[in-house]
Amino acid sequence: MSAGSALQRNKPIVDYAPEELLIVTVARLLEGIRHVAVGTASPIPGSAALLAQALAGGDMRVSILGSRESQVWSDTGVELFDCAGQGRIDAFFLGGGQIDGQANINLVGVGDYPHQKVRWAGSFGSAYLYFVVPRVILFREEHTRRVFVPKVDFISAPGTSAPNVYRPGGPWALVTGLCLFGFDRDKRRFRLESVHPGHTLEEVRDNTGFDFDIPDRVAETPAPAPGTLALIRDRVAVEVADAYPHFAKRVFGIGRETEAAI
Amino acid sequence: MTSQIIGSDLDDLVRRIPNGAKLAIPKTDCAGAMAATRALIRRKAQNLHLIVVPTSGLQADLLIGAGCVETVEGSGITMGEYGQAPCFGRFVREGRIKLKDSTCPAVYAGLQAAEKGIPFMPMRGLIGSDLAAYRDDYTIMSNPFADDDPIMAVRAIQPDVALFHTPLADRHGNVWVGRHKPLMLLAHASKETLATVEEVREDNLLDDPVYGPATIPSIYITAVAQAARGAWPLGLTGHYREDSEHFAEYMRLAATEGGMVDYLDRHVRRVGVAAE
Numbered sequence: 001m002s003a004g005s006a007l008q009r010n011k012p013i014v015d016y017a018p019e020e021l022l023i024v025t026v027a028r029l030l031e032g033i034r035h036v037a038v039g040t041a042s043p044i045p046g047s048a049a050l051l052a053q054a055l056a057g058g059d060m061r062v063s064i065l066g067s068r069e070s071q072v073w074s075d076t077g078v079e080l081f082d083c084a085g086q087g088r089i090d091a092f093f094l095g096g097g098q099i100d101g102q103a104n105i106n107l108v109g110v111g112d113y114p115h116q117k118v119r120w121a122g123s124f125g126s127a128y129l130y131f132v133v134p135r136v137i138l139f140r141e142e143h144t145r146r147v148f149v150p151k152v153d154f155i156s157a158p159g160t161s162a163p164n165v166y167r168p169g170g171p172w173a174l175v176t177g178l179c180l181f182g183f184d185r186d187k188r189r190f191r192l193e194s195v196h197p198g199h200t201l202e203e204v205r206d207n208t209g210f211d212f213d214i215p216d217r218v219a220e221t222p223a224p225a226p227g228t229l230a231l232i233r234d235r236v237a238v239e240v241a242d243a244y245p246h247f248a249k250r251v252f253g254i255g256r257e258t259e260a261a262i
Numbered sequence: 263m264t265s266q267i268i269g270s271d272l273d274d275l276v277r278r279i280p281n282g283a284k285l286a287i288p289k290t291d292c293a294g295a296m297a298a299t300r301a302l303i304r305r306k307a308q309n310l311h312l313i314v315v316p317t318s319g320l321q322a323d324l325l326i327g328a329g330c331v332e333t334v335e336g337s338g339i340t341m342g343e344y345g346q347a348p349c350f351g352r353f354v355r356e357g358r359i360k361l362k363d364s365t366c367p368a369v370y371a372g373l374q375a376a377e378k379g380i381p382f383m384p385m386r387g388l389i390g391s392d393l394a395a396y397r398d399d400y401t402i403m404s405n406p407f408a409d410d411d412p413i414m415a416v417r418a419i420q421p422d423v424a425l426f427h428t429p430l431a432d433r434h435g436n437v438w439v440g441r442h443k444p445l446m447l448l449a450h451a452s453k454e455t456l457a458t459v460e461e462v463r464e465d466n467l468l469d470d471p472v473y474g475p476a477t478i479p480s481i482y483i484t485a486v487a488q489a490a491r492g493a494w495p496l497g498l499t500g501h502y503r504e505d506s507e508h509f510a511e512y513m514r515l516a517a518t519e520g521g522m523v524d525y526l527d528r529h530v531r532r533v534g535v536a537a538e
Contacts (some may be wrong), residue, residue: 041342061439076292077316077444078374081367087384112397115360119354120346122338124317127394128387140324156365159389164410165389186337246343 016224018177019044020232021196021250022141024224025180027051029091029137029173035061035082036091037133040173040257043240044246045093045139050236051228064243081125084132087168091135094126099138101210102188103159105130106144106152113131115153123156130157133167135172143176145209160188179204180221181212189213192219267435267480270487272301275456278485282332284372285319286313286421286452290342292442293493294321295427295458299425303328309440313421314339315448316369320496320512323347328530329521335362335419336369347464348516353409363393368400370444372419376451381418388414401448419495423484424452430502431459432467435480440499449482458489460501502525 016235026048031038046064053060065080083089096105097120098181107123109116109158130136141149157210161167173191179224181190191213195201201218222235224232241248248254272502275298279285299321307330313337322339325331327349328448339347353359374467384403386494389412394400405411426445430438437457439445449455455478467473495512497504515521 031372074441075443076289076441078367078370079443079448081370085367108363113392114363115354117355119351121340121364122317122336123365123391123393124338125366125390127383128367131387131389155390155392157387161390166386190428235525 006209043244092133108154126157138174143178266437283422288320297492311471316366333360338512373451421452454484458492
Protein backbone atom coordinates (compact mmCIF):
# COMPACT_ATOMS: atom_id res chain seq x y z
CA MET A 1 0.00 0.00 0.00
CA SER A 2 1.34 3.44 -0.95
CA ALA A 3 2.26 5.87 1.79
CA GLY A 4 -1.11 7.41 2.00
CA SER A 5 -3.17 10.36 1.06
CA ALA A 6 -4.94 12.39 3.72
CA LEU A 7 -8.05 10.34 3.04
CA GLN A 8 -6.34 7.04 3.77
CA ARG A 9 -4.73 8.41 6.91
CA ASN A 10 -8.07 9.50 8.32
CA LYS A 11 -9.76 6.18 7.71
CA PRO A 12 -8.71 3.10 9.68
CA ILE A 13 -7.13 0.71 7.25
CA VAL A 14 -8.14 -2.76 8.32
CA ASP A 15 -6.78 -5.65 6.39
CA TYR A 16 -7.90 -9.04 7.53
CA ALA A 17 -7.39 -12.58 6.41
CA PRO A 18 -10.39 -14.64 5.19
CA GLU A 19 -9.83 -16.89 8.22
CA GLU A 20 -10.23 -13.90 10.51
CA LEU A 21 -13.62 -13.03 9.01
CA LEU A 22 -14.75 -16.63 9.56
CA ILE A 23 -13.46 -16.61 13.14
CA VAL A 24 -15.45 -13.45 13.91
CA THR A 25 -18.56 -14.78 12.16
CA VAL A 26 -18.50 -18.06 14.05
CA ALA A 27 -17.73 -16.30 17.35
CA ARG A 28 -20.89 -14.21 16.94
CA LEU A 29 -22.92 -17.46 16.83
CA LEU A 30 -21.58 -18.39 20.26
CA GLU A 31 -22.91 -15.37 22.13
CA GLY A 32 -24.57 -16.34 25.40
CA ILE A 33 -23.10 -19.86 25.43
CA ARG A 34 -21.86 -21.30 28.75
CA HIS A 35 -19.77 -24.18 27.40
CA VAL A 36 -18.54 -24.82 23.88
CA ALA A 37 -16.58 -27.91 22.90
CA VAL A 38 -14.41 -28.06 19.80
CA GLY A 39 -13.46 -31.29 18.05
CA THR A 40 -10.12 -32.20 16.55
CA ALA A 41 -8.93 -30.62 13.29
CA SER A 42 -11.08 -27.50 13.76
CA PRO A 43 -8.70 -24.52 13.98
CA ILE A 44 -11.16 -21.85 12.83
CA PRO A 45 -13.99 -22.98 15.15
CA GLY A 46 -11.39 -23.36 17.90
CA SER A 47 -10.17 -19.79 17.35
CA ALA A 48 -13.78 -18.58 17.23
CA ALA A 49 -14.56 -20.26 20.56
CA LEU A 50 -11.50 -18.64 22.16
CA LEU A 51 -12.49 -15.26 20.70
CA ALA A 52 -16.06 -15.62 22.00
CA GLN A 53 -14.61 -16.48 25.39
CA ALA A 54 -12.40 -13.38 25.35
CA LEU A 55 -15.35 -11.21 24.25
CA ALA A 56 -17.45 -12.68 27.08
CA GLY A 57 -14.83 -11.53 29.56
CA GLY A 58 -13.78 -15.12 30.14
CA ASP A 59 -17.28 -16.10 31.25
CA MET A 60 -17.51 -19.07 28.89
CA ARG A 61 -15.98 -22.51 29.12
CA VAL A 62 -14.08 -23.67 26.03
CA SER A 63 -13.03 -27.31 25.75
CA ILE A 64 -10.73 -27.93 22.81
CA LEU A 65 -10.09 -31.61 22.18
CA GLY A 66 -6.45 -32.24 21.47
CA SER A 67 -5.27 -29.20 23.37
CA ARG A 68 -2.08 -30.23 25.10
CA GLU A 69 -1.33 -27.56 27.64
CA SER A 70 -4.77 -26.95 29.02
CA GLN A 71 -6.43 -30.27 29.75
CA VAL A 72 -10.08 -30.02 30.66
CA TRP A 73 -10.89 -33.74 30.84
CA SER A 74 -9.76 -36.45 33.20
CA ASP A 75 -10.73 -39.05 30.61
CA THR A 76 -9.91 -39.24 26.92
CA GLY A 77 -13.01 -41.25 26.03
CA VAL A 78 -16.63 -41.21 27.14
CA GLU A 79 -16.47 -38.06 29.28
CA LEU A 80 -17.17 -35.66 26.40
CA PHE A 81 -20.16 -37.70 25.25
CA ASP A 82 -21.64 -38.18 28.71
CA CYS A 83 -21.16 -34.47 29.36
CA ALA A 84 -23.03 -33.65 26.14
CA GLY A 85 -25.75 -36.21 26.86
CA GLN A 86 -26.53 -34.48 30.14
CA GLY A 87 -26.82 -31.07 28.48
CA ARG A 88 -23.54 -29.76 29.86
CA ILE A 89 -22.30 -28.73 26.40
CA ASP A 90 -24.23 -25.93 24.68
CA ALA A 91 -22.41 -25.70 21.38
CA PHE A 92 -20.30 -27.93 19.17
CA PHE A 93 -19.02 -27.90 15.59
CA LEU A 94 -19.51 -30.43 12.85
CA GLY A 95 -18.41 -30.45 9.25
CA GLY A 96 -19.10 -32.78 6.39
CA GLY A 97 -17.65 -34.00 3.14
CA GLN A 98 -21.22 -33.52 1.95
CA ILE A 99 -24.02 -31.48 3.53
CA ASP A 100 -27.52 -31.32 2.04
CA GLY A 101 -30.45 -28.91 2.27
CA GLN A 102 -32.02 -30.77 5.22
CA ALA A 103 -28.71 -30.42 7.08
CA ASN A 104 -27.94 -34.12 6.82
CA ILE A 105 -24.18 -34.57 7.02
CA ASN A 106 -21.95 -37.19 5.40
CA LEU A 107 -18.51 -37.88 6.86
CA VAL A 108 -18.22 -41.36 5.34
CA GLY A 109 -17.72 -41.12 1.59
CA VAL A 110 -18.91 -40.57 -1.98
CA GLY A 111 -20.85 -43.18 -3.94
CA ASP A 112 -22.70 -46.34 -2.96
CA TYR A 113 -21.85 -47.58 0.52
CA PRO A 114 -19.92 -49.63 1.53
CA HIS A 115 -17.43 -49.78 -1.33
CA GLN A 116 -17.38 -46.09 -2.12
CA LYS A 117 -15.14 -44.51 -4.74
CA VAL A 118 -14.05 -41.89 -2.23
CA ARG A 119 -13.83 -42.88 1.41
CA TRP A 120 -13.39 -40.36 4.20
CA ALA A 121 -12.42 -41.04 7.79
CA GLY A 122 -15.83 -41.83 9.26
CA SER A 123 -18.65 -40.41 11.32
CA PHE A 124 -16.80 -39.88 14.65
CA GLY A 125 -19.18 -38.56 17.32
CA SER A 126 -21.57 -36.85 14.88
CA ALA A 127 -24.44 -39.35 15.04
CA TYR A 128 -24.72 -38.63 18.76
CA LEU A 129 -23.59 -35.05 19.32
CA TYR A 130 -25.87 -33.71 16.54
CA PHE A 131 -28.82 -34.97 18.61
CA VAL A 132 -27.84 -33.78 22.06
CA VAL A 133 -25.93 -30.49 21.66
CA PRO A 134 -28.44 -27.61 21.31
CA ARG A 135 -26.37 -25.36 19.09
CA VAL A 136 -24.46 -27.35 16.49
CA ILE A 137 -22.66 -25.04 14.11
CA LEU A 138 -21.85 -26.60 10.77
CA PHE A 139 -18.59 -25.30 9.42
CA ARG A 140 -17.22 -25.98 5.97
CA GLU A 141 -14.91 -23.50 4.29
CA GLU A 142 -15.15 -25.03 0.81
CA HIS A 143 -18.40 -23.78 -0.69
CA THR A 144 -18.99 -25.85 -3.84
CA ARG A 145 -21.65 -28.10 -5.31
CA ARG A 146 -19.33 -31.00 -4.50
CA VAL A 147 -19.90 -30.29 -0.81
CA PHE A 148 -23.40 -28.75 -0.75
CA VAL A 149 -25.37 -31.46 -2.50
CA PRO A 150 -29.11 -32.04 -3.07
CA LYS A 151 -28.92 -35.26 -1.05
CA VAL A 152 -25.95 -36.76 0.81
CA ASP A 153 -24.70 -40.20 -0.31
CA PHE A 154 -24.59 -41.43 3.29
CA ILE A 155 -26.27 -39.97 6.36
CA SER A 156 -23.68 -39.96 9.13
CA ALA A 157 -26.10 -37.86 11.17
CA PRO A 158 -29.55 -36.61 10.13
CA GLY A 159 -30.32 -32.88 10.29
CA THR A 160 -33.80 -33.38 11.68
CA SER A 161 -35.79 -36.15 13.35
CA ALA A 162 -39.39 -37.28 13.81
CA PRO A 163 -41.19 -35.40 16.61
CA ASN A 164 -41.11 -38.36 19.01
CA VAL A 165 -37.32 -38.77 18.79
CA TYR A 166 -35.46 -37.29 21.77
CA ARG A 167 -33.53 -34.45 20.23
CA PRO A 168 -32.67 -31.37 22.25
CA GLY A 169 -29.89 -30.67 19.77
CA GLY A 170 -29.35 -30.06 16.09
CA PRO A 171 -28.15 -27.70 13.39
CA TRP A 172 -28.11 -24.00 14.29
CA ALA A 173 -26.15 -22.39 11.46
CA LEU A 174 -23.84 -23.18 8.56
CA VAL A 175 -20.75 -21.06 7.99
CA THR A 176 -18.89 -21.38 4.68
CA GLY A 177 -16.19 -19.46 2.86
CA LEU A 178 -18.92 -17.50 1.04
CA CYS A 179 -21.76 -16.94 3.46
CA LEU A 180 -23.67 -17.62 6.66
CA PHE A 181 -26.86 -19.70 6.66
CA GLY A 182 -29.26 -20.15 9.55
CA PHE A 183 -31.26 -23.36 9.84
CA ASP A 184 -35.01 -23.44 10.43
CA ARG A 185 -35.72 -26.72 12.22
CA ASP A 186 -39.49 -26.53 11.59
CA LYS A 187 -39.18 -25.84 7.88
CA ARG A 188 -36.13 -28.14 7.64
CA ARG A 189 -34.39 -25.62 5.41
CA PHE A 190 -31.41 -23.31 5.42
CA ARG A 191 -31.98 -19.57 5.23
CA LEU A 192 -29.30 -17.27 3.88
CA GLU A 193 -28.35 -14.80 6.63
CA SER A 194 -25.45 -12.91 5.06
CA VAL A 195 -22.93 -13.05 2.25
CA HIS A 196 -19.27 -12.40 3.06
CA PRO A 197 -17.67 -9.18 1.76
CA GLY A 198 -16.42 -9.55 -1.80
CA HIS A 199 -18.92 -12.30 -2.65
CA THR A 200 -22.43 -12.24 -4.14
CA LEU A 201 -25.77 -13.99 -3.83
CA GLU A 202 -25.29 -15.32 -7.37
CA GLU A 203 -22.01 -16.89 -6.38
CA VAL A 204 -23.68 -18.55 -3.39
CA ARG A 205 -26.53 -19.82 -5.59
CA ASP A 206 -24.20 -21.09 -8.29
CA ASN A 207 -22.14 -23.06 -5.81
CA THR A 208 -24.92 -24.55 -3.70
CA GLY A 209 -26.55 -27.79 -4.84
CA PHE A 210 -29.62 -27.44 -2.62
CA ASP A 211 -32.50 -24.97 -2.34
CA PHE A 212 -32.49 -22.47 0.49
CA ASP A 213 -34.57 -19.51 1.63
CA ILE A 214 -33.40 -16.04 0.64
CA PRO A 215 -34.54 -12.91 2.49
CA ASP A 216 -35.76 -9.88 0.49
CA ARG A 217 -32.62 -7.99 1.35
CA VAL A 218 -29.45 -10.01 1.70
CA ALA A 219 -27.07 -8.60 4.30
CA GLU A 220 -23.29 -8.48 4.07
CA THR A 221 -21.42 -10.36 6.77
CA PRO A 222 -19.91 -7.64 9.00
CA ALA A 223 -16.13 -7.27 8.65
CA PRO A 224 -14.08 -7.72 11.82
CA ALA A 225 -13.83 -4.55 13.93
CA PRO A 226 -10.25 -3.34 14.58
CA GLY A 227 -10.54 -4.08 18.30
CA THR A 228 -11.73 -7.62 17.61
CA LEU A 229 -8.90 -8.18 15.15
CA ALA A 230 -6.42 -7.02 17.76
CA LEU A 231 -7.90 -9.46 20.24
CA ILE A 232 -7.56 -12.29 17.71
CA ARG A 233 -3.95 -11.46 16.88
CA ASP A 234 -2.75 -10.66 20.40
CA ARG A 235 -4.57 -13.28 22.40
CA VAL A 236 -6.50 -15.89 20.42
CA ALA A 237 -3.56 -16.61 18.10
CA VAL A 238 -1.35 -17.51 21.05
CA GLU A 239 -3.98 -19.64 22.76
CA VAL A 240 -5.01 -21.55 19.65
CA ALA A 241 -1.38 -22.38 18.83
CA ASP A 242 -1.45 -24.94 21.64
CA ALA A 243 -3.91 -27.21 19.83
CA TYR A 244 -3.25 -25.99 16.26
CA PRO A 245 0.40 -24.98 15.88
CA HIS A 246 0.43 -25.30 12.07
CA PHE A 247 -2.65 -23.12 11.69
CA ALA A 248 -1.30 -20.48 14.09
CA LYS A 249 1.95 -20.36 12.17
CA ARG A 250 0.26 -20.12 8.77
CA VAL A 251 -2.43 -17.56 9.57
CA PHE A 252 -0.92 -15.52 12.38
CA GLY A 253 2.78 -16.18 11.80
CA ILE A 254 3.38 -17.14 15.39
CA GLY A 255 4.53 -20.13 17.38
CA ARG A 256 6.52 -23.22 16.89
CA GLU A 257 5.30 -25.07 13.89
CA THR A 258 7.55 -28.07 14.27
CA GLU A 259 7.65 -28.11 18.05
CA ALA A 260 4.68 -30.28 18.94
CA ALA A 261 4.54 -30.69 22.70
CA ILE A 262 5.08 -34.19 23.99
CA MET B 263 7.67 -63.01 42.88
CA THR B 264 7.22 -61.75 39.38
CA SER B 265 3.91 -62.63 37.80
CA GLN B 266 3.72 -65.01 34.84
CA ILE B 267 2.01 -62.18 33.03
CA ILE B 268 5.24 -60.24 32.78
CA GLY B 269 8.13 -61.07 30.54
CA SER B 270 6.68 -62.12 27.21
CA ASP B 271 8.61 -61.01 24.20
CA LEU B 272 6.71 -59.40 21.36
CA ASP B 273 6.53 -62.59 19.32
CA ASP B 274 5.06 -64.49 22.29
CA LEU B 275 2.63 -61.70 22.83
CA VAL B 276 1.24 -61.59 19.31
CA ARG B 277 0.94 -65.37 19.11
CA ARG B 278 -2.00 -64.83 21.47
CA ILE B 279 -3.84 -63.03 18.67
CA PRO B 280 -5.18 -65.82 16.44
CA ASN B 281 -6.26 -65.33 12.84
CA GLY B 282 -9.87 -64.21 12.71
CA ALA B 283 -9.76 -62.72 16.21
CA LYS B 284 -11.79 -59.69 17.19
CA LEU B 285 -8.87 -57.42 18.01
CA ALA B 286 -9.51 -54.09 19.72
CA ILE B 287 -7.03 -51.22 19.62
CA PRO B 288 -7.32 -47.74 21.16
CA LYS B 289 -7.25 -44.43 19.36
CA THR B 290 -3.92 -43.00 18.35
CA ASP B 291 -3.48 -40.52 21.18
CA CYS B 292 -3.89 -43.34 23.72
CA ALA B 293 -0.76 -44.82 22.15
CA GLY B 294 -1.12 -47.87 19.98
CA ALA B 295 1.20 -50.82 20.53
CA MET B 296 3.04 -50.23 17.25
CA ALA B 297 6.02 -52.52 17.91
CA ALA B 298 3.59 -55.35 18.68
CA THR B 299 1.57 -54.44 15.60
CA ARG B 300 4.69 -54.86 13.44
CA ALA B 301 5.31 -58.24 15.12
CA LEU B 302 1.70 -59.18 14.33
CA ILE B 303 2.25 -58.34 10.67
CA ARG B 304 5.47 -60.41 10.64
CA ARG B 305 3.42 -63.28 12.09
CA LYS B 306 1.22 -62.87 8.98
CA ALA B 307 -1.99 -62.43 10.96
CA GLN B 308 -5.08 -62.76 8.79
CA ASN B 309 -8.83 -62.13 8.72
CA LEU B 310 -8.74 -59.95 11.81
CA HIS B 311 -11.93 -58.21 12.87
CA LEU B 312 -10.34 -54.94 13.91
CA ILE B 313 -12.29 -52.85 16.42
CA VAL B 314 -10.91 -49.33 16.67
CA VAL B 315 -11.88 -47.72 19.98
CA PRO B 316 -13.39 -45.56 18.77
CA THR B 317 -11.03 -44.36 15.99
CA SER B 318 -7.55 -45.13 14.73
CA GLY B 319 -4.93 -43.87 12.36
CA LEU B 320 -1.58 -45.30 11.31
CA GLN B 321 -1.98 -48.51 13.32
CA ALA B 322 -5.23 -49.55 11.63
CA ASP B 323 -4.06 -48.35 8.21
CA LEU B 324 -0.88 -50.38 8.51
CA LEU B 325 -2.72 -53.57 9.49
CA ILE B 326 -5.15 -53.06 6.61
CA GLY B 327 -2.37 -52.34 4.11
CA ALA B 328 -0.48 -55.45 5.25
CA GLY B 329 -3.52 -57.59 4.45
CA CYS B 330 -4.24 -58.63 8.05
CA VAL B 331 -7.77 -57.26 8.28
CA GLU B 332 -11.09 -58.64 7.05
CA THR B 333 -13.47 -56.28 8.90
CA VAL B 334 -13.01 -52.81 10.35
CA GLU B 335 -15.41 -51.70 13.06
CA GLY B 336 -15.35 -48.20 14.52
CA SER B 337 -16.12 -44.57 13.93
CA GLY B 338 -13.14 -43.31 11.99
CA ILE B 339 -9.73 -44.02 10.48
CA THR B 340 -7.74 -40.87 9.87
CA MET B 341 -4.14 -39.79 9.58
CA GLY B 342 -5.07 -36.47 11.18
CA GLU B 343 -3.14 -33.55 9.77
CA TYR B 344 -1.34 -35.86 7.33
CA GLY B 345 -4.58 -36.57 5.45
CA GLN B 346 -6.88 -39.47 4.65
CA ALA B 347 -5.76 -42.97 5.61
CA PRO B 348 -4.31 -44.30 2.33
CA CYS B 349 -4.66 -48.08 2.69
CA PHE B 350 -8.09 -47.83 4.29
CA GLY B 351 -9.33 -45.72 1.37
CA ARG B 352 -7.84 -48.07 -1.22
CA PHE B 353 -9.15 -51.26 0.40
CA VAL B 354 -12.65 -49.77 0.75
CA ARG B 355 -12.67 -48.64 -2.88
CA GLU B 356 -11.53 -52.06 -4.07
CA GLY B 357 -14.02 -53.90 -1.87
CA ARG B 358 -11.27 -55.70 0.06
CA ILE B 359 -12.53 -55.04 3.58
CA LYS B 360 -15.89 -55.25 5.29
CA LEU B 361 -17.07 -52.20 7.21
CA LYS B 362 -18.98 -51.75 10.42
CA ASP B 363 -19.20 -47.98 10.58
CA SER B 364 -20.15 -46.54 13.93
CA THR B 365 -20.16 -43.39 16.02
CA CYS B 366 -17.73 -42.92 18.92
CA PRO B 367 -20.14 -43.19 21.87
CA ALA B 368 -21.75 -46.31 20.34
CA VAL B 369 -18.37 -48.07 20.40
CA TYR B 370 -17.97 -47.12 24.05
CA ALA B 371 -21.58 -48.12 24.79
CA GLY B 372 -21.04 -51.59 23.29
CA LEU B 373 -17.89 -52.07 25.35
CA GLN B 374 -19.65 -50.80 28.48
CA ALA B 375 -22.37 -53.42 27.98
CA ALA B 376 -19.70 -56.13 27.73
CA GLU B 377 -17.90 -54.72 30.77
CA LYS B 378 -21.11 -55.07 32.79
CA GLY B 379 -21.96 -58.48 31.38
CA ILE B 380 -25.25 -57.27 29.90
CA PRO B 381 -26.43 -57.87 26.31
CA PHE B 382 -26.85 -54.29 25.10
CA MET B 383 -26.72 -50.66 26.09
CA PRO B 384 -29.35 -48.06 25.23
CA MET B 385 -28.08 -44.74 23.89
CA ARG B 386 -29.35 -41.48 22.44
CA GLY B 387 -28.72 -40.34 18.90
CA LEU B 388 -28.22 -42.65 15.89
CA ILE B 389 -31.92 -42.89 14.96
CA GLY B 390 -32.33 -42.00 11.28
CA SER B 391 -28.64 -42.26 10.45
CA ASP B 392 -27.35 -44.66 7.79
CA LEU B 393 -24.96 -46.02 10.42
CA ALA B 394 -27.95 -47.62 12.13
CA ALA B 395 -29.41 -48.70 8.78
CA TYR B 396 -26.35 -50.82 7.96
CA ARG B 397 -25.82 -52.34 11.42
CA ASP B 398 -27.75 -55.42 12.51
CA ASP B 399 -26.31 -54.98 16.00
CA TYR B 400 -28.10 -51.64 16.44
CA THR B 401 -31.86 -51.69 16.86
CA ILE B 402 -34.51 -49.23 18.04
CA MET B 403 -36.33 -50.14 21.24
CA SER B 404 -38.94 -48.37 23.37
CA ASN B 405 -37.97 -46.71 26.59
CA PRO B 406 -39.88 -48.99 29.01
CA PHE B 407 -40.37 -46.07 31.42
CA ALA B 408 -42.00 -43.67 28.96
CA ASP B 409 -44.98 -43.69 26.59
CA ASP B 410 -43.42 -42.89 23.27
CA ASP B 411 -39.65 -42.64 23.42
CA PRO B 412 -37.69 -44.64 20.85
CA ILE B 413 -34.07 -45.21 21.85
CA MET B 414 -31.22 -47.09 20.16
CA ALA B 415 -30.02 -50.37 21.62
CA VAL B 416 -26.37 -51.17 20.86
CA ARG B 417 -25.34 -54.80 21.22
CA ALA B 418 -22.47 -55.57 23.59
CA ILE B 419 -19.01 -55.56 22.00
CA GLN B 420 -16.72 -58.17 23.51
CA PRO B 421 -13.34 -58.21 21.79
CA ASP B 422 -11.35 -61.45 21.86
CA VAL B 423 -8.19 -59.50 22.48
CA ALA B 424 -7.33 -55.92 23.39
CA LEU B 425 -3.84 -54.67 22.54
CA PHE B 426 -2.29 -51.38 23.67
CA HIS B 427 0.89 -49.68 24.83
CA THR B 428 1.34 -47.64 28.02
CA PRO B 429 4.33 -46.12 29.82
CA LEU B 430 4.28 -48.39 32.85
CA ALA B 431 3.42 -51.74 34.43
CA ASP B 432 4.58 -53.46 37.60
CA ARG B 433 6.04 -56.92 38.10
CA HIS B 434 2.62 -58.17 39.31
CA GLY B 435 1.12 -57.45 35.91
CA ASN B 436 -0.81 -54.31 36.85
CA VAL B 437 -0.80 -51.80 34.00
CA TRP B 438 -0.93 -48.03 34.43
CA VAL B 439 -3.07 -46.14 31.89
CA GLY B 440 -2.93 -42.54 33.16
CA ARG B 441 -5.82 -40.45 31.91
CA HIS B 442 -6.58 -42.95 29.15
CA LYS B 443 -9.55 -44.50 30.91
CA PRO B 444 -10.83 -46.06 27.67
CA LEU B 445 -7.95 -48.52 28.04
CA MET B 446 -9.45 -49.66 31.32
CA LEU B 447 -12.87 -50.04 29.70
CA LEU B 448 -11.23 -51.98 26.89
CA ALA B 449 -9.52 -54.36 29.32
CA HIS B 450 -12.73 -54.88 31.28
CA ALA B 451 -14.72 -55.67 28.14
CA SER B 452 -12.22 -57.93 26.35
CA LYS B 453 -11.67 -61.66 26.90
CA GLU B 454 -7.91 -61.13 26.90
CA THR B 455 -5.74 -58.06 27.21
CA LEU B 456 -2.19 -57.72 25.95
CA ALA B 457 -0.10 -54.71 26.85
CA THR B 458 3.33 -53.47 25.92
CA VAL B 459 5.03 -50.98 28.22
CA GLU B 460 8.09 -48.78 28.33
CA GLU B 461 9.02 -49.77 31.86
CA VAL B 462 8.25 -52.46 34.46
CA ARG B 463 8.52 -51.39 38.10
CA GLU B 464 9.14 -53.52 41.16
CA ASP B 465 6.60 -51.97 43.50
CA ASN B 466 2.85 -52.62 43.30
CA LEU B 467 1.24 -49.74 41.40
CA LEU B 468 -2.16 -50.47 42.97
CA ASP B 469 -0.71 -49.62 46.40
CA ASP B 470 0.19 -46.15 45.22
CA PRO B 471 -2.59 -43.60 45.83
CA VAL B 472 -1.65 -41.62 42.72
CA TYR B 473 -1.01 -44.46 40.24
CA GLY B 474 -3.54 -46.90 41.72
CA PRO B 475 -6.82 -45.39 40.47
CA ALA B 476 -5.42 -45.18 36.93
CA THR B 477 -4.07 -48.74 36.93
CA ILE B 478 -5.68 -51.84 35.39
CA PRO B 479 -5.46 -54.68 37.92
CA SER B 480 -3.69 -57.81 36.69
CA ILE B 481 -6.98 -59.78 36.87
CA TYR B 482 -7.76 -58.33 33.44
CA ILE B 483 -4.30 -58.64 31.95
CA THR B 484 -3.19 -61.69 29.97
CA ALA B 485 0.38 -60.74 29.14
CA VAL B 486 2.74 -57.79 29.23
CA ALA B 487 5.85 -57.33 27.12
CA GLN B 488 8.39 -54.60 27.67
CA ALA B 489 8.97 -52.61 24.51
CA ALA B 490 11.06 -49.45 24.67
CA ARG B 491 9.65 -46.87 22.28
CA GLY B 492 6.87 -49.39 21.69
CA ALA B 493 4.48 -46.77 20.35
CA TRP B 494 6.92 -45.44 17.71
CA PRO B 495 6.28 -43.80 15.27
CA LEU B 496 3.32 -42.63 17.34
CA GLY B 497 4.16 -40.39 20.26
CA LEU B 498 3.73 -41.36 23.90
CA THR B 499 2.51 -38.62 26.23
CA GLY B 500 5.33 -37.53 28.52
CA HIS B 501 7.91 -39.75 26.82
CA TYR B 502 8.50 -39.07 23.15
CA ARG B 503 7.03 -37.16 20.23
CA GLU B 504 5.32 -38.49 17.17
CA ASP B 505 7.88 -39.06 14.39
CA SER B 506 6.52 -36.68 11.79
CA GLU B 507 9.21 -37.55 9.23
CA HIS B 508 8.20 -41.16 9.45
CA PHE B 509 4.54 -40.23 9.00
CA ALA B 510 5.45 -38.26 5.89
CA GLU B 511 7.33 -41.27 4.53
CA TYR B 512 4.38 -43.53 5.30
CA MET B 513 1.97 -41.23 3.51
CA ARG B 514 4.24 -41.14 0.46
CA LEU B 515 4.75 -44.90 0.25
CA ALA B 516 1.35 -46.16 1.39
CA ALA B 517 -0.33 -44.14 -1.37
CA THR B 518 0.21 -47.08 -3.74
CA GLU B 519 0.11 -50.85 -3.41
CA GLY B 520 3.73 -51.12 -4.58
CA GLY B 521 4.88 -48.39 -2.25
CA MET B 522 3.21 -50.18 0.63
CA VAL B 523 5.21 -53.34 -0.12
CA ASP B 524 8.31 -51.15 0.04
CA TYR B 525 7.26 -49.66 3.33
CA LEU B 526 6.60 -53.06 4.87
CA ASP B 527 9.97 -54.38 3.66
CA ARG B 528 11.78 -51.36 4.97
CA HIS B 529 10.13 -50.84 8.35
CA VAL B 530 8.28 -53.99 9.33
CA ARG B 531 9.88 -57.06 7.77
CA ARG B 532 13.56 -56.16 7.58
CA VAL B 533 15.84 -58.09 9.91
CA GLY B 534 17.02 -55.21 12.08
CA VAL B 535 13.48 -54.37 12.98
CA ALA B 536 12.78 -57.93 14.09
CA ALA B 537 15.07 -57.35 17.07
CA GLU B 538 12.64 -54.88 18.58
